[in-house]
Amino acid sequence: MAIHDCTGLRVRAGELRRLESTWSAVAGRADPPFLLRPSSLIGRIVGRTPDVNEEHRNLIRLALARYLGQVDPREAVWRDLARRHSLLPILPDWTGFVGLREDGAVFWVSEDDGSLSPDIDEHAAHLAKIRGSELFPELAFLAPTVSPDWVQCWSCGGSGRVIIEGKAGGNIRCLCGGIGSLPPDLAARLRRMRP
Numbered sequence: 001m002a003i004h005d006c007t008g009l010r011v012r013a014g015e016l017r018r019l020e021s022t023w024s025a026v027a028g029r030a031d032p033p034f035l036l037r038p039s040s041l042i043g044r045i046v047g048r049t050p051d052v053n054e055e056h057r058n059l060i061r062l063a064l065a066r067y068l069g070q071v072d073p074r075e076a077v078w079r080d081l082a083r084r085h086s087l088l089p090i091l092p093d094w095t096g097f098v099g100l101r102e103d104g105a106v107f108w109v110s111e112d113d114g115s116l117s118p119d120i121d122e123h124a125a126h127l128a129k130i131r132g133s134e135l136f137p138e139l140a141f142l143a144p145t146v147s148p149d150w151v152q153c154w155s156c157g158g159s160g161r162v163i164i165e166g167k168a169g170g171n172i173r174c175l176c177g178g179i180g181s182l183p184p185d186l187a188a189r190l191r192r193m194r195p
Helices: 015-025 056-070 073-084 122-135 137-142 182-193
Strands: 001-005 010-013 088-093 096-100 106-110
Touching: 010 096, 015 122, 056 073, 056 088, 056 137, 073 088, 073 096, 088 122, 096 122, 106 122, 122 182
Parallel strands: none
Antiparallel strands: 001 010, 088 096, 096 106
C-alpha cells in the first residue's frame, strides 16, 4: 500500500480512510482534523494575521458572536473554550483548535485541559488562515494571496486535492491547504522535513 503526504504527515492510504471515518463518527463533523499540534512541524513562531484593521476586528467579533450563538451539541466543548478565551476556532484538530483573537493573533487551544498556547508553527498558521476563510466567509481577508513565486505543491501536484490510490481523498486536506501551492519559505522548510 502506497504512502501519501497529508498535511505534513506520512500515513498509509488505509489509515487515512480510517482516520477520516473515525473523526466523522466520533466528532459528528464533516471536516476531518488537519492532524496538527502546536509547534509540531517546523518550529515555534507566534502566529499573527498581518494587517488586521478595525473593519477586520469587527468581522472577527461578529463571526465569534455567531459561532458562540450556535446550539450544535457536538461543538459545545469548543464553544465553551472559545467563549472562555475569546477566540474563534478557525482550524479544528483532534485535540483542540487554532483560535483567532480579534487583533489577529492565533493560539492553540487544547481541548484536553483548556490551556492556551501562543506557539503555533508556520504551517499550522498558514492552514488556519485558509480554513478560517472557508469556515467564516466574512473573514476572506485571512486567505493568503498566492503570488507567482509560490511553489507548486508536490503532494497534490497543484490540484489542491489529495489523491489516494487514484481517487480524491474526500475531506482529507493536502499539506498546501487545498490551494495547490505554498509560499517559497514554507515549501523549503516542509521539503527539508520530508524523510
